[in-house]
Amino acid sequence: MSKDQYILAIETSCDETAVAIVKNERELVTNVVASQIESHKRFGGVVPEIASRHHIEQMTITLQEALDESGLSLDDMDAIAVTEGPGLVGALLVGVNAAKSVAFAKQKPLVGVHHIAGHIYANRLEKEFEFPLLALVVSGGHTELVLMREHGSFEIIGETRDDAAGEAYDKVARTLKLPYPGGPHIDRLAAEGEETIDFPRAWLEDGSYDFSFSGLKSSVINTLHNAKQKGIEHKAEDVAASFQASVVDVLSTKAVRAAEEYGVKQMIVAGGVAANRGLRAALQEKFEAVDTELLIPPIHLCTDNAAMIAVAGAVAYNQGHRAGWDLNANPGLDLELYSNRTKLSTE
Amino acid sequence: MNILAIDTSNYVMGVAVVKDGVVAGEYVTHLKKNHSIRLMPAIHSLMEETGISPEELDRIAVAHGPGSYTGVRIGLTTAKTMAWSLDIPVVGVSSLEAVARQGAFFDGYVCPFFDARRGLVYTGLYKENMELEKPEKNVLMEDWLNELKDLDQKVLFLSQDISVHEEMIREVLGDRAVLPAFPYHYARPSLIAFAGAEMEAGSVHELVPNYLRLPEAEAKWLAQQKEN
Ligand SMILES: [Zn+2]
Numbered sequence: 001m002s003k004d005q006y007i008l009a010i011e012t013s014c015d016e017t018a019v020a021i022v023k024n025e026r027e028l029v030t031n032v033v034a035s036q037i038e039s040h041k042r043f044g045g046v047v048p049e050i051a052s053r054h055h056i057e058q059m060t061i062t063l064q065e066a067l068d069e070s071g072l073s074l075d076d077m078d079a080i081a082v083t084e085g086p087g088l089v090g091a092l093l094v095g096v097n098a099a100k101s102v103a104f105a106k107q108k109p110l111v112g113v114h115h116i117a118g119h120i121y122a123n124r125l126e127k128e129f130e131f132p133l134l135a136l137v138v139s140g141g142h143t144e145l146v147l148m149r150e151h152g153s154f155e156i157i158g159e160t161r162d163d164a165a166g167e168a169y170d171k172v173a174r175t176l177k178l179p180y181p182g183g184p185h186i187d188r189l190a191a192e193g194e195e196t197i198d199f200p201r202a203w204l205e206d207g208s209y210d211f212s213f214s215g216l217k218s219s220v221i222n223t224l225h226n227a228k229q230k231g232i233e234h235k236a237e238d239v240a241a242s243f244q245a246s247v248v249d250v251l252s253t254k255a256v257r258a259a260e261e262y263g264v265k266q267m268i269v270a271g272g273v274a275a276n277r278g279l280r281a282a283l284q285e286k287f288e289a290v291d292t293e294l295l296i297p298p299i300h301l302c303t304d305n306a307a308m309i310a311v312a313g314a315v316a317y318n319q320g321h322r323a324g325w326d327l328n329a330n331p332g333l334d335l336e337l338y339s340n341r342t343k344l345s346t347e
Numbered sequence: 348m349n350i351l352a353i354d355t356s357n358y359v360m361g362v363a364v365v366k367d368g369v370v371a372g373e374y375v376t377h378l379k380k381n382h383s384i385r386l387m388p389a390i391h392s393l394m395e396e397t398g399i400s401p402e403e404l405d406r407i408a409v410a411h412g413p414g415s416y417t418g419v420r421i422g423l424t425t426a427k428t429m430a431w432s433l434d435i436p437v438v439g440v441s442s443l444e445a446v447a448r449q450g451a452f453f454d455g456y457v458c459p460f461f462d463a464r465r466g467l468v469y470t471g472l473y474k475e476n477m478e479l480e481k482p483e484k485n486v487l488m489e490d491w492l493n494e495l496k497d498l499d500q501k502v503l504f505l506s507q508d509i510s511v512h513e514e515m516i517r518e519v520l521g522d523r524a525v526l527p528a529f530p531y532h533y534a535r536p537s538l539i540a541f542a543g544a545e546m547e548a549g550s551v552h553e554l555v556p557n558y559l560r561l562p563e564a565e566a567k568w569l570a571q572q573k574e575n
Contacts, residue, residue, distance in 0.1 A: 042568060049416060049562040056420050060431040061552050074432055090417055093383055094424050100387045101428035105401045325387035 007317065008066070008077045008102070009310035010059075012095030013087025013115050014140075015046045016303070017058035019066040021077075022310035025318070026124045030069040031300075031307040034058045037181070044180045045170075052090035059098050074106045081313025083306075084112035084323070085333030086141070092329035100327060111313045112323040112330075114338040115304075116142060117154060119270040121315065122301040122308035130265040130293075136255045138279070139271030140166035140181075143211045143251075145258050146335065151315050154339040157258060158209025165247055166273050168213035172220050172243050176236050187276045190244040193237025197223060199246040209258050216246050248282040255283065259292040266293045274302040348405045351390070351429075352540035355382040355422035356414030356442040357461055358507055361536030362389045364397045368544070370537045371397040377507065377533055382421045390425075404435055408543025410534065411439030412557035413469035413483065414461055419556045427551055436548030441557065443483055444542060445534035446505050447473040453525070455501035456480060460488075462508035469559055472502075477542075485559045488512050492519040501525055505532050 004023055011018040015036045021029040036054045040046045067073065082099030085092060096112075103110040119142075120135040134157075135146040143165045145158040163171070166183060173182020178189075199219050202212040220243050227234055259267050269283060280296055287294040301308065321341070348368075354361040360382050363373045374389050394401070409426035412419040423439070430437035446459035453475065460470035463485055470491055471483035481494070495502055496519055503525045504516055509532055516524045561569070 043564055047562065047564040050564060052416070052420060053556075053558075053562065056424055056427075057555055059424060060427050063428070063431060064552070090420070093417060094420055097383060097386070097421050097424040098428040101425045102432045104387055104391065105429045105432035107401065325391050326384045327387075328381065328384045 005078045005314070006072060006076050007079050007081050007310045007314045008074070009081040009113070009306040009313050010095045010099045011083045011115075011118070011304060011306040011309045012055045012059075012091050013083045013085070014091060014304055015040055015051045015054075016305070017055050017062050018304065018306035019062045020306035020310045021066060021070045021072060022307060022314060025314040026128070026311055028125050028307050029072070030066050031305055032062050032066045032069065033305050034062050041180055044174070046088070048088045048090050051088060052094060055091055055094035059094055063098070063102070074102065077106070077108055079109040079111055079313070079317045081111040081113050081309050081317065083115050083118065083309050084327060085330035086115055087331060089329050089331040092331060096327055096329045100325060104325065109317065110323045110327060111317045111321055112327050113309045113313045113316060114333055114335055116144070116146070116335050117312040117338065118308035120146060120148070120154075120268055121312035122270060122305070123268045123295050123297050124311050125301060125307060126297055127295055132262060132264045133266040133268060134255070134258055134262060134264045135268040135270050136251065137271045138165045138251065138269070138273035140164060140170065142271060143213070145209045145254065147262060147264075152319050152339065154335050156336060157262075158211065158254065160211040160213065162212050162214035163217060165211070165213055165251065166271075168217045168247065169273070171217050175221050175224060176239060183273060183276065186240045186244060187278055189237045189240035190278050193235060193239070193241035195242045195245045196238040197234065197242040199223075199242050201246050201250050203250065209254055211250065211254070213247065216243070244278045248279050251279060252282040252286045256286045256290055259287075259290055264292055266295055269294070269296045270302070272303050275299040348544070349399055349403055350406045350408055350540040350544060351394070351404050352408045352536040352543065353386070353390070353422045353426050354410035354442065354445060354534055354536050354539055355386055356410045356412055356419045359533045360385060360389065361534060361539070362386070362393050363536035363540050364393055364399055365537055365540040365544075366397070366399070371399070373535065373537050375533065375536065382418055386421060386425060401429070401433060404433060406435055406543070406548070407437045408440055408539050409437065410442040410445050410539055411554065412442050413485070413559040414442045416556070416558060419558070423554070423556055427554055431551045437551050437554055438543040438546040438548045439554050439557070440539045440542045440546070441483065442534065443469065443471050444473065444477060445539045446532070448477060448538040448542065449531050449533070449535065450503045450505055451475065451477065453503040455503060455525070456498060457503045457505065458495065459505045460508070460512070461506060462511050463560075468512070483559060488515060492516060496520060498523075503527065507532055
């Protein structure tokens with residue numbers, strides 16, 4: 001590259017208003033995240049209309065902060081990238097329309113990015129990709145094993161058939177009367193407890209890389225209910241440890257098996273649940289015995305941010321992908337369709 | 348001075364380019380179609396047609412509500428972010444005032460409104476000079492009409508949703524209600540540019556939607572807090 005390339009990205013798919021700038025595809029320049037979590041806590045979850053209201057209030061402030069931190073101007077940017085989906089439609093709309101406006105005002109190319117492609121690409125800020133690779137995506141809305149044979153190409157080899165892992169965490173946390181968001185609380189309690197209850201593991205059919213967490217969730221709720229009727233009390237720490245053991249066991253076992261079957265060079269862990277210490281530890285242990293390099297990004301890159309959108313956006317941009325002024329928020333955007341689209345635009 | 352005006356706060360989508368006080372171009376549709384897809388192409392084509400490039404803009408005026416929450420945010424996000432990118436002032440004009448200006452020459456009061464479902468409307472009462480006689484609010488149409496019943500002048504009703512409430516308006520106000528033909532019921536974006544031309548612009552960051560209503564979850568939460 002003769003000249004440095006800068007991509008500015010916007011991410012507003014859920015409850016974080018985020019803007020980042022990335023240089024030459026994988027050097028982080030600035031990564032600003034305005035979290036709304038405090039204002040959703042009282043409702044016990046993200047309220048879409050309130051999230052959208054925060055996004056529009058924070059959008060230009062966050063953009064300004066990112067530019068100030070970087071010392072760059074919009075004229076220095078080569079393209080504007082934005083999360084086009086999946087996510088909350090009203091939240092996505094603020095980011096998409098903001099990105100279109102920056103791009104139109106400054107006459108810059110515009111690139112739409114899939115949120116999960118972003119989560120996977122967050123890892124490229126830490127380590128260069130080596131193909132083929134697998135990504136284990138675990139978050140509040142997703143549990144997927146994604147195979148990448150080259151840049152911009154995503155094949156889903158396994159996904160959840162019911163709840164996402166993060167969803168199961170939130171529901172079990174609610175049963176244990178833990179505050180929102182429940183995932184980190186369960187992780188913390190699990191570290192103090194012991195696996196005293198043998199919760200089921202949903203392995204599904206032989207050779208399947210799909211997941212299912214609704215049975216586990218029901219089992220936790222039923223076990224607690226039955227114990228209460230018999231006057232037995234389980235320690236919350238032990239329930240958390242037993243629940244987490246089941247989730248982590250299934251996720252890490254399937255990840256290792258897939259890594260071996262597909263002979264991948266790297267296994268990437270991505271998404272908010274990748275911040276879970278129990279999961280990180282189990283994966284580290286299991287991958288010691290395998291020839292695949294395990295990559296887990298630092299926690300601030302696991303949760304939603306715009307740096308990951310900038311990295312994935314840079315790849316799409318350099319592969320020739322461009323969005324038109326009619327770019328829309330796409331709350332149900334399919335990863336494989338997105339993958340094909342990137343491929344088509346290069347042909 | 349070149350002004351771009353934007354209105355996506357209701358079903359009407361409007362874009363106008365005004366050059367030195369002269370309307371260079373206007374684009375208005377009244378369709379139940381996605382503003383997010385159609386707004387930027389409309390801005391792009393109108394600016395191209397009128398020969399204005401983004402960096403030649405001096406000011407952006409936007410209808411900032413009330414109206415559809417999502418619609419208001421699409422227009423406002425676009426106006427704010429464009430203004431921020433170009434480092435030019437942006438001003439918010441009431442979506443109701445934008446409609447009221449269609450009746451600026453009416454001898455009496457002008458009452459613009461938007462249907463807000465379940466018998467509710469967003470409305471306000473304007474005098475001929477576009478000053479507010481009664482402040483904008485989210486109110487039951489029936490209560491509002493009873494409030495207007497005893498006024499000493501005629502009232503011009505302007506609304507894209509006029510057909511929803513026409514019967515009740517005539518019933519309560521009789522011949523003091525004036526309901527014009529359909530072209531008068533839709534806000535023209537050039538009137539938003541006109542209204543916004545002289546307004547003092549604050550910080551771009553501080554321009555927020557005028558929803559006139561709390562999110563449902565928050566209203567419920569506040570009611571619960573009161574009970575406890
Ligand atoms: Zn995410």
